[in-house]
Amino acid sequence: MSLLVRSALLCVAMGFCCSVYGQDSTPAQVDAGSTIHVSTKFVVLDAEVENKKTGNLIGALKPDDFLLSEDGVPQQITYFSHDQLPLSVVFLFDLTETVRPALASLAGGAREVLNHLKPQDEVAVMVFSSHAKLLQGFTTDRSLAADAIGKASSMKSSEGTFIHESMYEAVDEAMKSTAPGGRKVLVWLTDGTANQENSHTRKIMGKEAPTYLHTKEEATASLLRSGVVVSALIDRTAETDAVMVAFFFVAHMGDIRKYADLTGGPVLNTSKKEVADRLAELIDQLRGRYTLGYKPTNVKPDGTFCKLELRLKPDVYGGLPDKQDVVVRTRTGYFR
Template identity: 25%
Template sequence: MTRVRRGAQPGFLPATGWIAALAIVCSATGAAAQRPTFTSGIDLVHVGVTITDDDGNLITDLTVDDFDVLEDGQPQEISYFSVGLESDAELIPLHLGLLFDMSESMGRSERFQKTAAIRFLNTLTYAADMTVVDFDTEVRVGRYGQADFGRLIERIRGRRPGGYTALYDALGVYLDGAFEQDGRKVLVLYTDGEDTRSRLTIREARDLLRASDVTVYAVGFQESLRSRQRMRQRMLLNQLTEITGGSSYFPDTVDELDEIYTRIAAELDGRYSLGFVSANGRRDGTWRELEVRLRDPDRRDELRDARVRVREGYFAPWSEAEAEGEAAPDRDDGR
């Protein structure tokens, strides 16, 4: 059984309830766990979008007129648009998370791994706070504001690898706290992907991610795994990131880590933020599938084969009356 350390020092979050959260998410009314409300009284659905060309290069010069957003196949009116997470961080705060695998299998090149992660965190000075979950047999979680960055670095440097890998439990603990945060949420997951300890299953972890509004980037450092293990764990990490519109990276050596973290930071700087109020006014807690399309992609060569990365969908807000059948009519005016 995985132990969760709540910590006695200031800045630690109580890390309980992820099992209860999973039960809620998987129940008929569980969609209420995600309420994408950024403005009082308005359910604004926020969609983070990353666009790359056929070679994987970021495309960051598009405007709101270049996008169409569909919910369950129905066009939606875009009411909010921005580029880059720093440009409007005061309006929509960024909550950054880091899941750091400290199990025995991650013991090689430990110092370089930590230094690269710290350099990456140091580039995101506009984040409202940073949540760090380091895990092995146990799961430890702490949240730090910008003023506490020194303690955050001390925490990362002070851990030593050992024990088993409770990856999915650590993800559940992080998401338990993320459900309570309003704003943009980005999680960087650093692991070899080999879970050997968790009570939470990969399927349950995927269900929790679908119910969250978290974009996940995974850095899978797999030099200690055998070939068959590498293939399996790559597939699992890719599944976790694709649900959220994020991406996975698999460096062959620790020397590639700085380049990967630079790439992730560039993606955050070039990410499009689209917001809309659903034309489906029902607060029934149902799953809504999202699709983002580029309008008239043939007008530019690099857009013809462009890849659009976006989360798969979201759970609508929920009210008991509407869930029981007293549904409000669909909005036909975009409001």
């Protein structure tokens, strides 16, 4: 059995993921909570439509308002929903030294935002530095999630941030979602910094890292195959700025944003005083995404990367803000 077929059967068994392959008929519209039956090769993606000037999401759009193409070939949208599917959220707390001054406020915001979730949404809690560690698997029990977040707030690590390894492990955990049809999202609570992952940094700040470190390419491939959406709440501390100045040769910014861009996920900046509000805003943005599905018309061999483009039809802009202020965010593509 090929890897693609095995992934297909796993996706069908688990419910619904962003790139899905099964063996049933093409899905029709479904009500919230319904099981989505997928076709021989059926692709599903999340998309956010935002007024970038105001930051407000644009709702009330219909399937006919979108133009979707795969490798430049137009595709017909046959599944469409908006805020109907539950969220499977993985909160990931950065334990590195530069984040430590903000960790308590980040955890406090995460505990508070648990009440912002719907009852059917499930939560998992992880921490990360040179690798990711699971504190609480997916649960709808808010007390269990709150306890894990509280534990995370008191933890610390002398390790560096190996973001590619942590991303690979986080995606793997997100795929263990138990919610049928759940939209899988990673919410990284961090200052946005990362360290070079090589033999030198491993000796200095990666002593607890796994023997084999997954590369950026491996983490990216795993992410794009999974359909998981990456998002982040970034709190840049004074310690962050100091480290960036003193250790610029081993520390850098931007990796989380690049991963988020691949999936079309939101990244927001915050400060201690506004963590709860900004995190609630982030969750609202994740929930307010459209879900679209289609059966590809292109014939491509297994393992091929297919580039996606999603935009609004020109006539839709008549009832929207200025065209240049509207942005459609979705993942850049997927692997067959």
